Amino acid sequence: xxxxxxxxxxxxxxxxxxxxxxxxxxxxxxxxxxxxxxxxxxxxxxxxxxxxxxxxxxxxxxxxxxxxxxxxxxxxxxxxxxxxxxxxxxxxxxxxxxxxxxxxxxxxxxxxxxxxxxxxxxxxxxxxxxxxxxxxxxxxxxxxxxxxxxxxxxxxxxxxxxxxxxxxxxxxxxxxxxxxxxxxxxxxxxxxxxxxxxxxxxxxxxxxxxxxxxxxxxxxxxxxxxxxxxxxxxxxxxxxxxxxxxxxxxxxxxxxxxxxxxxxxxxxxxxxxxxxxxxx
Amino acid sequence: xxxxxxxxxxxxxxxxxxxxxxxxxxxxxxxxxxxxxxxxxxxxxxxxxxxxxxxxxxxxxxxxxxxxxxxxxxxxxxxxxxxxxxxxxxxxxxxxxxxxxxxxxxxxxxxxxxxxxxxxxxxxxxxxxxxxxxxxxxxxxxxxxxxxxxxxxxxxxxxxxxxxxxxxxxxxxxxxxxxxxxxxxxxxxxxxxxxxxxxxxxxxxxxxxxxxxxxxxxxxxxxxxxxxxxxxxxxxxxxxxxxxxxxxxxxxxxxxxxxxxxxxxxxxxxxxxxxxxxxx
DNA sequence: CCAGATCCATGCCTCGACGGTATCAATGTG
DNA sequence: CACATTGATACCGTCGAGGCATGGATCTGG
Numbered sequence: 001x002x003x004x005x006x007x008x009x010x011x012x013x014x015x016x017x018x019x020x021x022x023x024x025x026x027x028x029x030x031x032x033x034x035x036x037x038x039x040x041x042x043x044x045x046x047x048x049x050x051x052x053x054x055x056x057x058x059x060x061x062x063x064x065x066x067x068x069x070x071x072x073x074x075x076x077x078x079x080x081x082x083x084x085x086x087x088x089x090x091x092x093x094x095x096x097x098x099x100x101x102x103x104x105x106x107x108x109x110x111x112x113x114x115x116x117x118x119x120x121x122x123x124x125x126x127x128x129x130x131x132x133x134x135x136x137x138x139x140x141x142x143x144x145x146x147x148x149x150x151x152x153x154x155x156x157x158x159x160x161x162x163x164x165x166x167x168x169x170x171x172x173x174x175x176x177x178x179x180x181x182x183x184x185x186x187x188x189x190x191x192x193x194x195x196x197x198x199x200x201x202x203x204x205x206x207x208x209x210x211x212x213x214x215x216x217x218x219x220x221x222x223x224x225x226x227x228x229x230x231x232x233x234x235x236x237x238x239x240x241x242x243x244x245x246x247x248x249x250x251x252x253x254x255x256x257x258x259x260x261x262x263x264x265x266x267x268x269x270x271x272x273x274x275x276x277x278x279x280x
Numbered sequence: 281x282x283x284x285x286x287x288x289x290x291x292x293x294x295x296x297x298x299x300x301x302x303x304x305x306x307x308x309x310x311x312x313x314x315x316x317x318x319x320x321x322x323x324x325x326x327x328x329x330x331x332x333x334x335x336x337x338x339x340x341x342x343x344x345x346x347x348x349x350x351x352x353x354x355x356x357x358x359x360x361x362x363x364x365x366x367x368x369x370x371x372x373x374x375x376x377x378x379x380x381x382x383x384x385x386x387x388x389x390x391x392x393x394x395x396x397x398x399x400x401x402x403x404x405x406x407x408x409x410x411x412x413x414x415x416x417x418x419x420x421x422x423x424x425x426x427x428x429x430x431x432x433x434x435x436x437x438x439x440x441x442x443x444x445x446x447x448x449x450x451x452x453x454x455x456x457x458x459x460x461x462x463x464x465x466x467x468x469x470x471x472x473x474x475x476x477x478x479x480x481x482x483x484x485x486x487x488x489x490x491x492x493x494x495x496x497x498x499x500x501x502x503x504x505x506x507x508x509x510x511x512x513x514x515x516x517x518x519x520x521x522x523x524x525x526x527x528x529x530x531x532x533x534x535x536x537x538x539x540x541x542x543x544x545x546x547x548x549x550x551x552x553x554x555x556x557x558x559x560x
Numbered sequence: 561c562c563a564g565a566t567c568c569a570t571g572c573c574t575c576g577a578c579g580g581t582a583t584c585a586a587t588g589t590g
Numbered sequence: 591c592a593c594a595t596t597g598a599t600a601c602c603g604t605c606g607a608g609g610c611a612t613g614g615a616t617c618t619g620g
Binding site: 005047064074082086088097 | 283284285286287288291327328329342343344346347348349350351352353354355357358359361362363365366367368369370372375377391394406415418419420487
């Protein structure tokens with residue numbers, strides 16, 4: 001991957017895109033106009049696509065340029081937030097990013113923790129369906145409330161609850177009139193799984209179901225939040241409830257994470273046995 | 281703001297952070313070790329804070345370095361996704377980003393649009409409570425389903441529905457035993473508003489309410505999704521329902537946005553009068 | 561139709577940043 | 591205490607960013 005996007009050139013590009021005029025954009029950037037022309041041309045070559053359709057009398061964005069202009073806002077937002085948080089860390093401010101699988105709500109543990117540790121800034125990280133554990137591994141989140149199955153290796157996990165799963169089918173489906181199903185009823189049906197069909201959102205998954213592409217087993221809480229008139233949710237009497245876990249990276253025994261685990265353990269008051277060795 | 285973060289230096293930093301060893305990190309980067317030492321030092325000066333605590337025998341991350349390492353993942357994720365989408369645009373692929381106020385679900389219009397325009401990639405942009413319209417103005421989203429109130433100027437809006445608001449109060453509140461309230465009952469109560477108290481998440485707002493910091497008026501759909509045992513939701517009989525709108529930037533009459541508005545207009549089949557002039 | 565204005569592009573120059581090689585200084589090891 | 595390891599420093603060459611002058615294309619007024 002050529003991740004070497006030059007943020008300075010991106011800033012130049014944004015100026016030209018907003019002014020649609022090289023001379024005035026150069027003025028706001030405090031550089032000379034010829035420099036800007038060359039930088040933009042170099043930027044286009046680096047990206048491999050033209051960004052402006054320009055004559056001597058007009059400067060207009062190409063589709064690629066339009067797209068880049070939109071993306072530039074996301075990039076600058078993330079970068080400025082990152083720099084701000086780095087400086088906060090430099091000043092000693094602590095932060096804890098708690099990831100949540102979709103449909104799970106902020107738990108009791110996080111509220112107790114926030115009350116006990118007001119000096120720690122707490123952020124939530126909404127997880128996507130297909131990236132249950134990745135943000136925990138690469139450092140984007142420190143602790144996570146995940147729904148099984150996910151990849152255990154390298155994580156310490158604590159079970160925190162169970163969710164019953166219900167079958168989601170279109171109203172036109174032959175089984176839709178039943179009051180309850182068994183797993184035997186689902187034999188031969190196409191089950192939409194994270195592995196079989198990578199849907200980017202839950203709504204997209206429901207859309208596939210409504211279109212007759214298959215069925216899905218979804219946690220009850222999710223089914224309740226996203227009710228649609230063209231879908232029905234039916235309990236599956238013999239389905240195993242899916243386990244929800246609190247997970248942290250194995251190597252992370254640092255302050256806030258450690259404290260959070262302590263709070264979680266005392267909050268749960270149930271058989272909260274860590275699945276791995278709990279070192280000091 | 282000094283947004284001029286050098287992504288090349290960031291890449292160097294990540295390599296050192298992962299290897300905790302300048303020589304080996306330099307090998308993987310295909311540069312000489314002295315270069316890496318100088319780049320890291322320059323990077324620290326640009327950021328204004330030390331990133332590594334290093335002796336001749338060990339290299340460890342400072343708190344600021346640890347934070348930057350976490351943020352680096354977010355930055356690279358956003359940048360690579362942005363570059364990918366720019367190239368998709370270059371190849372002619374179209375994209376439509378639909379923003380949603382929290383609690384609103386993907387509407388009928390988006391499903392119909394996706395079915396009619398399978399060539400357009402559709403993304404959703406979950407809006408925060410305090411940034412109802414900003415992503416629409418700066419290009420991060422193309423159309424948005426917003427909940428009033430928001431800043432109208434510069435946007436074309438189409439009313440798409442109404443939501444009744446319910447009062448959310450802690451169970452310990454004197455009014456909590458009532459079956460319904462009127463707005464007169466709420467006189468003198470502290471109402472938690474986006475303007476009065478900038479809560480970063482809905483859960484945080486509910487947490488404030490549970491802590492006795494005040495009450496809030498929340499849309500019914502939101503109240504249903506986030507039920508808590510320490511809060512009660514009561515209808516307010518004379519409260520005006522809050523209007524939900526479909527909004528697009530005034531200057532955007534381009535292809536996918538235009539098509540989406542057409543689909544929305546035909547889908548709604550109600551008095552979908554645009555609030556502004558609908559140019560060609 | 562032409563002179564002038566406007567505006568982006570090109571050529572040439574200077575300077576600073578990046579990368580390489582050689583070497584020093586500090587620390588751990590047998 | 592000799593030696594290896596490792597990060598830091600010094601010095602040098604190259605490349606790219608920025609400035610200035612100018613060219614070429616297009617629109618406008620007379």
